[in-house]
Amino acid sequence: MSAFEKYPNLFSPLDLGFTQLKNRALMGSMHTGLEELEDGFERMAPYFAERARGGVGMIITGGISPNLEGGMGAKLSTREEAAQHRLITEAVHEADPDVKICMQILHMGPLARNKGAVAPSAVRSRISPNTPHELDEAGIEKQIADMVNCAVRAQEAGYDGIEMIGSAGYLVSTFLVEKTNQRTDQWGGSYENRMRFPLELMRRIREAVGQEFILVFRIAAMDMLQGGMSWDEVVTLAKKLEAVGVNIISTHFTWHEAAVPTIATMVPRAAFAGVTGRLRKELSIPTITSNRINMPDVAEAVLVKGDADIVSMARPMLADAEFMRKTAEGREDEINTCIACNQACLDHTFGGHQEVSCLVNPRACHETKLNYVKSENPKNIAIIGAGPAGLAYADVASKRGHSVSIYDASSEIGGQFNLAKQIPGKEEFYETIRYFNRIIEKRKIPLYLNISVDKEMLLAKGYDEVIVATGITPRVPDIEGITHEKAVSYIDVINGAVPVGKKVAIMGAGGIGFDVAEKIMHAGKSAALDIDIFAKEWGIDFENHPRGGVTGVEPVVEAADREVTLLQRKSTPVGRGLGKTTGWTHRLALARRGVKMINGVEYLKIDDDGLHLRINDQYEILDVDTVIICAGQTPKRELFDQLVKEGASAQLVGGAYEAMELDAKRAINQASYLAAAI
Structure with missing residues (x-):
């Protein structure tokens, strides 16, 4: 069976009227950290071109700001800046003339990393150090005009279209939600008024770029926040965006400040695609779904089910630039699969000015620096x-x-x-x-x-x-009683080679300590393998879709019948050294399973009474059956x-x-x- 028979939907073209996509695979937007570098465009050109040669149907770039207050660092507002972008578009179109490339316009709004941040209201995000300046009428007009200009410059630069990000807690999305839009003028109050900003923005962009330019709008189909948009509001906005000339609706499923994981490896594959499917039934334009779709069979299943017209796979295209080519050639088992660890991609993006790469593919974003050429002297x-x-x-x-x-x-x-x-x-x-x-x-x-x-x-x-x-x-700490029968290695625990008691102390709260705690406190099926369990554990209501998609009640988490204490020698908060984009999920997951976390610990000895400690100059004995050693290597x-x-x-x-x-x-x-x- 050929790949086109095995994945007929994934490889089918999509007609947009004035143009078509050669298949349904999209390389979604990811900021690379190259955008702000002096040689960044010279490096991004081969990065994107390699993905174009790899067979993807459409590419969306990382976020580009329309102005200085947009806060990204990378900006497009002048002809000189457009000339830099032409390096990217020409490289992609030379690699494969049938591949479409769109530039994402990203105005960070209240999340901008500068003191000039702006928003509809002066409401500070919990993940931002700055309170944004409230826009007046002239300021709103300026932001719209600047984003329209950015789209025009993108067209001049040779892009096939733009994506406007209207989600995640960035500027456009903050107009849509009452929590962040407390205005009483024509830009706030009723939902009709709160929608005015994105609708007027996209209407003016369509007017400026003409009809033969792809417009994608990324909508927060689920904000993952209490007080977020209701389902009816999401549908209403999408329909009105269609009416003002948007070609494709791309669904997003979070604000950055939401306490629900959507991109980590603990999230089931295609967990949110069903939400896109519901929205797709309300529209006559194509929809894009995303998040944790990392293999061709997963993408095909989403399309077969009718949950989307296009499948966005951003990190999978970092992990393997030839994802679609390998699929087309029947070599799916050779795909270097994205494992959603985020360690070299999103952790670098949100960790501050680090170049993005990929744990399983270090060449990602380093195509001009790391190449595997044939050796002239094989060894x-x-x-x-x-x-x-x-x-x-x-x-x-x-x-x-x-x-x-x-x-x-x-x-x-x-x-x-x-x-x-x-x-x-x-x-x-x-x-x-x-x-x-x-x-x-x-x-x-x-x-x-x-x-x-x-x-x-x-x-x-x-x-x-x-x-x-x-x-x-594994490092063995030099403390009295380290060979006591209560003391066991993390390797033996993970491999199931030793029994673990009801009362457990874990010596070491690095990544391994957290993994061990998850292993011994877990009960039932892994939530990563079951969307219903995942939804219950994180308070998501896919069926009823309340405001923001979250229930607002305490999540239901099944835990093993154990008392576990996770110990750390450092005085810093436990788990601070974990990944920027996933560490909080591990801390929260363990806390909900009742794991106690203590920092500033000095280990003294292990004996029949348990683990002897000094905590804040106080001598204590933890009455435990098992002491798991995760003390480094x-x-x-x-x-x-x-x-x-x-x-x-x-x-x-x-x-x-x-x-x-x-x-x-x-x-x-x-x-x-x-x-x-x-």
């Missing part, structure tokens, strides 16, 4: 360790023509990913292991499992290079040291190089750069 390379670093090195080195062999003492590849995949909410890690297994199979890479290699064997085989990716050893470098001593050519990568809080992002990035250079 025979041994890779010791089949964790993320070793596997990434094997992938890149073999792609470049080197002969690689992989050795690992375990019975399966994956290393620490084999622990991560067992944590409820992190099931996507199976996909990365599947990808590497397929690469090993396709390239016929020799793989030797259940084998502990030594220097003698490696030296005897005469490898040109040995890559030591042996990983880490140390690199396993013995083999490397032995090889170097013998004069062999060897390199350390991954945890064996640096073991501070296991970091697959750093490990894969390091391995990829080293393998690209050998």
Whole structure:
């Protein structure tokens, strides 16, 4: 069966009247951090062109501000700025003339990172340090005029259209909700008045750009906030946007300040597509759905069900630029799947002025800096360790023509990913292991499992290079009673090798400590695999769609019958070091399961009475049955040291190089750069 028979909806064209999309796959908007750099446009051009060659039907750029008060840093308001953007549009259209590229206009409004932030009312967002200035009538007219001008400049720059973001708590969306629009003039009060801003904005843009220019409006189909838009208001706005000339409605499902995860790996695949489907029935123009759609079968299922006309896959196009080409060629098992970890993409975006990349694909947004060219001097390379670093090195080195062999003492590849995949909410890690297994199979890479290699064997085989990716050893704290029967390793707990008691202390509140707490406190099916359970755990009402989509009542969370205390030596708030866009979800999820979190702890000893501590100069004993040790890691470098001593050519990568809080992002990035250079 051909891909076009297997995915007939995904590969079907979409007629917009004056133009058509070649398929239903959209690379959704993602800010890259390149927009503000001096050489940013020179780098964004090959980044977007590579995705165009990869087979996507339409691309939407990261957000571009229409003026200084819009707050993005990247701005389009002049002909000189439009000339920079032409580098992008020409590169995309040269890569594939059938691919459409639209520029997202993003006015941050009250979320702008400057003191010139503006909004319909002077209402500060809880995630912004500044209270915005309330716009007067002239100020509103200026913002509309500037956004119209931005759209005209985008057209001059060669874009096929624009997307206006009218969601997420940015300027346009703040006009729509009473909480942020407290005006009493024609721009506030009744919903008819609150809609005036987006409707007048899109009407004037259509008038300025003519009829043969794609206009996409991103609407908050669910604000995920109490007091957000009602369902009737969402439908009314969408219909009126259609009437003023919008070609496509793109659905969004959150404000940034909402306490509901929508993009993390704990969110089920296509969890929100049904909301788009309801809205689609009310409109005669196409709709876009998004969020956690990361494989072609998921996208096809959404389209078959009638939940959307176009499927937006932003992060999946970071993870694999050839997503659609591989699908078309029947190579879905070779897709490097987005695992929604956010560590190198959204955490970088919202962490402040970091270039975006991808944990599983470090080339993303670095196409001019990291390339895998064929080696003129192929080498025979041994890779010791089949964790993320070793596997990434094997992938890149073999792609470049080197002969690689992989050795690992375990019975399966994956290393620490084999622990991560067992944590409820992190099931996507199976996909990365599947990808590497397929690469090993396709390239016929020799793989030797259940084998502990030594220097003698490696030296005897005469490898040109040995890559030591042996990983880490859990650190054992030097405290009295650390060998007591109550004390167990996090590895044994995750693997189910040891029993865990009813009363538990976890020593260490880094990412592993949080994962262990989630594992032992979880009960029932993982919410990441069941939309109904996910909705109950986060207070979402998909069926009745109250204002904002949230119930406003305490979420229903099933927890194991345990008392768990998560302990941290640092005096900073527990979990502060977790990811910017996902850390809060883990903290909140554990708190709802009754996990107690304590910082500023000094560990004293473990004995029959439990775990002895000093907290804020107070001596305490935690009466626990089990003490799970998550106290960091140390690199396993013995083999490397032995090889170097013998004069062999060897390199350390991954945890064996640096073991501070296991970091697959750093490990894969390091391995990829080293393998690209050998």
